[in-house]
Amino acid sequence: MPNVSSPSLVQPLGVLRLESGADLEVEAAYEIYGRISPAGDNAVLVCHALTGSARAAGEQGWWDPLIGPGAAIDTNRYAVICSNILASCYGTTGPRSVDPATGRSYGGRFPTVTVGDMVAVQHALVQKLGVRSLACVTGGSLGGLQVLEWAARYPEMARSIMPVATNLAHAAWTIAFNECARQAIRNDPGYLDGDYIHRGTTPHRGLALARMIAMISYRSAQSFGERFGRQVTPPGEEDSGRFEVESYLHYQGGKLVERFDANAYMRITEAMDAYDVGGARGGAQAALAPFRGPALVMGIDSDILYPVWQQQEIVEVLKANGNAVSYREIHSEHGHDAFLMEWAQLDRHIREFMAALPA
């Protein structure tokens, strides 16, 4: 059964009460690889990062090498579900969606959401799909925050977890990068406090700069050095910068502008920064105590955005709670983005972990 790349499916979920108290009518876009068992107990939920989509596998799938028949997450055995997160712009309800109260896009009026809200949407979705419990919940970066929230919020449903390159609570450092990105968007005169859709302007320069800043945080000095060094741009292309690394950043910024929404970028990064698994639960250890399953925690040695000591904190909390937890470090020069690149290492560690899961 090859991975088939097709438009995401969409599931209406009715009105959801958000953590803020607001009510929001929600539909979720999702993809599914493999078949859900009649008992509803063989699903693996894969959670995507900031600008990702439900397209986890198949053509251009962001974790495609790890998902499929015979792959580390074996679709012959598991049904892999990935849904676009709340407040994004790939099919799940977000700032570009039409507000039924006005008949127009929410735009800047889209409510504040939390990682808890994102996970509540996933929970409603998988229940609709006939899932009774999840064999595993996994994801990297913001995806990893969702994994931890699953363990805290629905410990009876998540039988195991694999958080990757993430932290128990967004740290000052990760908040700082996000705030610079948001300020780049706010500074764009086309942003208009989020009202650009209705007023016909575009905060493209701001969103592109936000992405440029983020791209630095996703990589490492070494990977930039080896890839670009001090190569200069070819004659005639200096508009995008004198050095190749500058052209690369501008190119990446431009690419995101074509595929992402500035209000979605604002809402999702705000949710990330607000995230603290133990914040309203008496601390991380108490928050995760109800989760009794095994965990594989992965970090990346060159990750400057979510440094490995933050994953070691997750390990310590789970150990203190008595979970069966293992830690595997990805060795890479690529920085944070290695969770989307180091396939051989990810494959090995995930395979080892999933092979040991109870049937």
Add this chain to the structure above:
Amino acid sequence: MPNVSSPSLVQPLGVLRLESGADLEVEAAYEIYGRISPAGDNAVLVCHALTGSARAAGEQGWWDPLIGPGAAIDTNRYAVICSNILASCYGTTGPRSVDPATGRSYGGRFPTVTVGDMVAVQHALVQKLGVRSLACVTGGSLGGLQVLEWAARYPEMARSIMPVATNLAHAAWTIAFNECARQAIRNDPGYLDGDYIHRGTTPHRGLALARMIAMISYRSAQSFGERFGRQVTPPGEEDSGRFEVESYLHYQGGKLVERFDANAYMRITEAMDAYDVGGARGGAQAALAPFRGPALVMGIDSDILYPVWQQQEIVEVLKANGNAVSYREIHSEHGHDAFLMEWAQLDRHIREFMAALPA
């Protein structure tokens, strides 16, 4: 003799031909601590970083704990000279200076300058001051680039060097941070391609964001975590961000706007990024071969902007050239800025090195 804090002195230096071929009438602002010997052989040149000034010692001097009577750089023995760099805005000729050809500020028309030009201005200045050779040239970050340029350009004058937290050539990674900062300035509708002085606009939001981005690169995940954690801003101050780390970044951005010029920021970062000591000299080893003196190279273990392997490259080049070179690593959680903070370690290493210099 206490360090006296007074306005910088200014020395006219006539017309300088820049590396670009342009001619520029230059004056240099400088400070001097201690007395130049009749033989003109006891001066130490201290080179400042991106937004620094000639005020190296005295009140608010950026290296004050290291400079003074009996200090690591002992003004009883040495005359310490620090001059504001070319293209800056603290007294040396820069974009805010009046162009004699027009009677108005250069603004965005200020010519492109190089680290070589900055060093050529320092060379002209110290000669005017009666200096025949420099006992040592030192500085961190951009100051360190100047140190290396001194060794390559005037090896007969620089008897020893102490480059700190710097690299032989600006790396793709450091260029990337600078390009994001420049793009923040360019994106500001008040910047007007540098013509804001004449058109009465201010690129304050852009310059502030440039500084916010830079502040991340100057620190570390650990230092931000220990200082700010997830502390929220007090009620009534949320305009500057929900979290203390956001308020801090906005505050730092606002502070720079009060004291620095956006065109100066553009020109100086362009000069940094263009810097490659060996670029037009057949490589770093050939470039530094004429320099025969001893060197102390220092790096900071938590520096993400100029990681320690870049200082180790400097050490390797000097070793291969047969220089007496030592490497000392500053242990700090503070990241790049530790070269302006870890006084005890800096003091110890500099003292050890200078004690061994020939009289």
